[in-house]
Amino acid sequence: MQPLLDVSSLTVKFALRDTALTAVNDVSFTLSKGERLGLVGESGAGKSVTGFSILNLVSKPGFIAGGSVLFEGRDLTRADAETLRDIRGNRISMIFQDPMMTLNPVLTVGTQMIETIRAHKKVTRKEAEAIALDKLRKVYIPSPERRLTQYPHEFSGGMRQRIVIAIALLTSPSLIIADEPTTALDVTIQAEIMDLLLELCQSEDMGLILITHDLGVVSQVTQKIAVMYAMGDTASVVGAPLHPYTRGLLGALPQCADKADCGLETVAAPRARRRLNQIPGSMPSLSDVPRGCPFNNRCELCETVCTTTRPLLEKKSDGRLAACHMVA
Amino acid sequence: MAGLLRRFRQSYFLYSFLRDPVAVTSFALFVILASSALLAPVFAPHNPYDGANIDIMDAETPPLWKDGGNPAFLLGTDNQGRDLFSAILYGMRVSLLIGVGAVAMQACIGIMVGLLSGYGSRRLDNILMRIADVQLSFSSYMVAIFLGAIVQMTFGVGRYEQVAVPFLVLVIGLAEWPQYARTVRASVLAEKKKEYVEAARVIGLKPFRIMWRHILPNTLTPVLVISTVQVANAIMSEAALSFLGLGMPVTKPSLGSLIKSGFQYFFSGSWWITLFPGVVLILLVLSINLLGDWLRDFLNPKLYKD
Amino acid sequence: MFAFIVRRVAQALLVMFIITREMVGVSVSVKEREALREKLGLNDPYLVQWARFTKNALQGDLGTSYFYRKPALDVILSKAPATLELVFVAQCIIVLISVPVGVYSACRPRSVLSRLFMGISIVGVSVPVFLTAIFMIYIFSVHLGWLPSFGRGNPVEIFPGWTSVLTTWSNFKHIILPSIALSSIMLPLFIRLIRAEMKEALETEYVKFARAKGLPEWRVVMVHAFKNTLLPVITVGGVQLGIMIAFTILTETVFQWQGMGFMFVEAVERADTALLVAYLIFVGAIFVAVNTVVDLIYGFVNPMVRIAGRK
Numbered sequence: 016m017q018p019l020l021d022v023s024s025l026t027v028k029f030a031l032r033d034t035a036l037t038a039v040n041d042v043s044f045t046l047s048k049g050e051r052l053g054l055v056g057e058s059g060a061g062k063s064v065t066g067f068s069i070l071n072l073v074s075k076p077g078f079i080a081g082g083s084v085l086f087e088g089r090d091l092t093r094a095d096a097e098t099l100r101d102i103r104g105n106r107i108s109m110i111f112q113d114p115m116m117t118l119n120p121v122l123t124v125g126t127q128m129i130e131t132i133r134a135h136k137k138v139t140r141k142e143a144e145a146i147a148l149d150k151l152r153k154v155y156i157p158s159p160e161r162r163l164t165q166y167p168h169e170f171s172g173g174m175r176q177r178i179v180i181a182i183a184l185l186t187s188p189s190l191i192i193a194d195e196p197t198t199a200l201d202v203t204i205q206a207e208i209m210d211l212l213l214e215l216c217q218s219e220d221m222g223l224i225l226i227t228h229d230l231g232v233v234s235q236v237t238q239k240i241a242v243m244y245a246m247g248d249t250a251s252v253v254g255a256p257l258h259p260y261t262r263g264l265l266g267a268l269p270q271c272a273d274k275a276d277c278g279l280e281t282v283a284a285p286r287a288r289r290r291l292n293q294i295p296g297s298m299p300s301l302s303d304v305p306r307g308c309p310f311n312n313r314c315e316l317c318e319t320v321c322t323t324t325r326p327l328l329e330k331k332s333d334g335r336l337a338a339c340h341m342v343a
Numbered sequence: 344m345a346g347l348l349r350r351f352r353q354s355y356f357l358y359s360f361l362r363d364p365v366a367v368t369s370f371a372l373f374v375i376l377a378s379s380a381l382l383a384p385v386f387a388p389h390n391p392y393d394g395a396n397i398d399i400m401d402a403e404t405p406p407l408w409k410d411g412g413n414p415a416f417l418l419g420t421d422n423q424g425r426d427l428f429s430a431i432l433y434g435m436r437v438s439l440l441i442g443v444g445a446v447a448m449q450a451c452i453g454i455m456v457g458l459l460s461g462y463g464s465r466r467l468d469n470i471l472m473r474i475a476d477v478q479l480s481f482s483s484y485m486v487a488i489f490l491g492a493i494v495q496m497t498f499g500v501g502r503y504e505q506v507a508v509p510f511l512v513l514v515i516g517l518a519e520w521p522q523y524a525r526t527v528r529a530s531v532l533a534e535k536k537k538e539y540v541e542a543a544r545v546i547g548l549k550p551f552r553i554m555w556r557h558i559l560p561n562t563l564t565p566v567l568v569i570s571t572v573q574v575a576n577a578i579m580s581e582a583a584l585s586f587l588g589l590g591m592p593v594t595k596p597s598l599g600s601l602i603k604s605g606f607q608y609f610f611s612g613s614w615w616i617t618l619f620p621g622v623v624l625i626l627l628v629l630s631i632n633l634l635g636d637w638l639r640d641f642l643n644p645k646l647y648k649d
Numbered sequence: 650m651f652a653f654i655v656r657r658v659a660q661a662l663l664v665m666f667i668i669t670r671e672m673v674g675v676s677v678s679v680k681e682r683e684a685l686r687e688k689l690g691l692n693d694p695y696l697v698q699w700a701r702f703t704k705n706a707l708q709g710d711l712g713t714s715y716f717y718r719k720p721a722l723d724v725i726l727s728k729a730p731a732t733l734e735l736v737f738v739a740q741c742i743i744v745l746i747s748v749p750v751g752v753y754s755a756c757r758p759r760s761v762l763s764r765l766f767m768g769i770s771i772v773g774v775s776v777p778v779f780l781t782a783i784f785m786i787y788i789f790s791v792h793l794g795w796l797p798s799f800g801r802g803n804p805v806e807i808f809p810g811w812t813s814v815l816t817t818w819s820n821f822k823h824i825i826l827p828s829i830a831l832s833s834i835m836l837p838l839f840i841r842l843i844r845a846e847m848k849e850a851l852e853t854e855y856v857k858f859a860r861a862k863g864l865p866e867w868r869v870v871m872v873h874a875f876k877n878t879l880l881p882v883i884t885v886g887g888v889q890l891g892i893m894i895a896f897t898i899l900t901e902t903v904f905q906w907q908g909m910g911f912m913f914v915e916a917v918e919r920a921d922t923a924l925l926v927a928y929l930i931f932v933g934a935i936f937v938a939v940n941t942v943v944d945l946i947y948g949f950v951n952p953m954v955r956i957a958g959r960k
Contacts, residue, residue, distance in 0.1 A: 111861075119877070121880075130864060582779075610798075628776075629772060
């Protein structure tokens with residue numbers, strides 16, 4: 016069966032004065048209908064850029080330099096503006112990081128919802144309003160009729176993110192890309208929003224790409240994980256991590272160090288010592304990536320081959336993908 | 344010193360300046376205009392301030408290349424028989440002097456008020472900004488024109504001529520200081536929140552020292568950027584005042600008063616008296632504006648908007 | 650709103666008081682001045698003078714013009730329509746040109762046309778109003794003979810006391826050059842302001858979100874970005890309108906446009922102080938009115954102000 020989304024060898028660059036920096040290098044992953052994928056990595060690993068490039072919405076001076084994004088069989092990196100417009104907000108919706116910045120401050124919530132519906136469906140204002148009300152109820156906004164006429168600044172952060180989610184639901188898309196949907200919110204509200212998102216994805220059978228740096232969240236919400244490290248080497252993790260970077264990441268999680276039932280089997284975390292593992296050093300800057308494997312200067316398993324040859328993403332013994340010379 | 348020079352030569356500033364042909368051209372133009380203005384006594388073939396030198400019989404001689412041109416007067420003469428080329432050089436000197444002087448004054452008042460307002464108490468801030476608002480809401484041209492009218496009436500035209508330059512510096516300086524005050528205040532408020540100011544306070548430095556040595560240097564980028572535009576504006580303000588007869592007198596003309604003196608002859612054929620000073624004024628202001636534009640793009644400070 | 654109006658009027662009155670005090674009786678000889686001071690009560694304490702002046706002003710008495718031998722307010726009211734009309738037409742030109750040009754050059758900052766617009770606008774801002782006016786007269790009136798070079802033609806009275814040149818084409822021709830000259834100094838500022846604000850708005854998250862929602866590009870630009878651009882533009886626009894009234898002095902002088910600005914320059918030459926004071930007060934009143942209107946419009950566009958007002 017054809018996957019819903021097939022991203023292969025996606026490369027995004029940023030044009031500078033005379034050079035181009037590579038922000039996302041050679042990223043590949045697939046997603047079936049109704050499947051939920053977590054895209055994790057350190058800050059600056061290119062997670063958000065990957066998310067935006069799926070919708071071909073990388074802002075200047077960034078541009079997609081290579082690879083393809085097949086959505087329902089169509090390559091979005093080569094689609095014309097009208098096709099893209101038809102897919103954005105209709106078949107694929109996005110939820111942004113900061114709900115305080117996402118909604119236009121001078122337009123009412125109702126206007127911002129109705130314009131989305133009417134951009135994609137031939138409906139009257141009344142019908143559009145009915146759809147908007149229905150979705151607002153789905154995200155548990157109290158007295159939605161009144162809320163529709165209000166402006167974004169009259170809502171709290173959590174409420175605004177609910178509205179953004181409601182906007183994402185308006186046209187019943189088959190995929191939602193959520194770019195760190197909870198980072199800008201209070202901790203107590205984070206869980207609520209995450210639960211809501213999971214619930215809606217399950218009930219509406221929507222695919223989800225959850226971009227986050229929080230492995231704990233990912234393990235609860237998604238069925239599949241892609242880990243990105245500097246310039247986007249990816250490794251899919253469903254059970255035990257293969258790539259040394261992923262092992263390091265998991266080892267740094269307190270719940271994984273303490274408990275075995277966090278949904279991810281721990282490998283690198285020495286449970287007995289009860290001390291969090293730490294990946295030494297920090298991610299290389301985009302203009303200064305080491306030769307060979309980009310992780311080699313921080314890797315415990317590093318050997319000569321890692322400093323000369325860049326590892327490719329390949330199927331390992333148990334059928335999962337990892338880009339590493341050192342794991343079989 | 345040599346090290347400083349080398350650092351300048353290798354700097355990104357110089358690099359991007361040299362790569363921008365508009366910036367280089369306008370800088371060259373400005374240097375030519377400014378230096379010929381400053382060295383007017385050297386370059387000018389006549390002294391337009393010397394009444395003995397001027398012969399009314401020479402009045403309205405057209406430029407050299409026109410019929411009736413006189414080799415002694417390259418760009419012709421004005422309605423009183425003064426050599427226009429010399430008058431323009433001297434006039435540009437006056438315009439530049441007033442422009443730079445007025446901006447220096449604006450900057451002094453504005454930076455002081457801005458620092459006090461941004462770093463002082465809320466009450467002081469409120470009072471100072473209220474004054475700046477009032478000053479701004481009465482457009483600076485209006486203030487300058489009005490004060491010009493009052494002073495000219497008070498002193499009488501004869502005595503006014505002697506105080507014209509300092510008066511114009513004062514009036515244009517007073518009219519526009521809120522621009523600086525608001526810019527500096529905004530940067531101070533932004534800087535004040537930063538950790539290094541907190542650190543300086545923890546060390547126990549005196550407020551004055553924190554303000555002067557720590558905050559002020561960080562506000563200078565926007566000040567530099569608005570300064571270029573302000574010089575251009577001040578030169579234009581002076582020209583406008585002179586054009587209305589409230590600025591420099593015809594005996595010690597600036598570019599604006601030369602334009603005024605030629606205006607009534609413009610349509611009766613003596614177009615050069617207005618045209619040449621006009622073109623020089625435009626070139627001068629344009630070169631400063633272009634430089635300011637480039638500087639703004641290069642330094643890209645967060646300017647205060649309101 | 651009410652507090653705001655009171656504050657504005659108080660500010661204006663304060664400024665006016667300072668100016669009027671300095672103004673009165675500066676143009677006459679010492680002896681005459683003494684006599685005049687006594688007669689006008691200028692030797693009374695300032696507060697008494699000010700109270701008297703304010704009381705008179707509130708009754709519409711701003712003094713009598715020496716030259717016209719008429720109440721100063723009457724003189725000004727007879728000249729005001731000409732100036733306001735000029736400002737109105739200039740403002741229309743500014744809005745009609747600066748909005749499309751500013752929006753276009755923000756959306757396509759690297760296109761040849763945008764660079765051309767920016768180049769023209771920086772030249773435009775560097776040419777003094779009176780030179781623009783003189784050059785335009787030379788080209789369009791003297792050289793080509795298309796448009797009249799001075800005056801207002803034969804304005805038609807549309808209301809009692811309000812004569813207009815906007816009603817017939819031959820009169821309208823008179824206002825074309827002056828209004829273009831007057832708008833020439835503000836137009837570049839507005840184009841640059843709209844462009845800068847638009848560029849900023851186009852980079853915000855909500856514009857990106859609007860694109861991610863699949864809205865048509867025109868809606869993203871004109872509704873999501875432009876409506877947010879309006880707020881700063883309205884604020885600056887109000888201040889600029891005040892400055893434009895000052896520029897009418899220059900424009901009207903060159904075109905001999907029989908408005909308040911031309912009258913002002915004549916009054917300076919004739920040392921007609923009562924008229925000067927009345928002019929300032931009248932212009933101050935216009936500032937206050939304009940700023941209040943701008944604040945109201947601002948509140949209409951900005952939902953946050955509206956909420957603050959509702960509470």
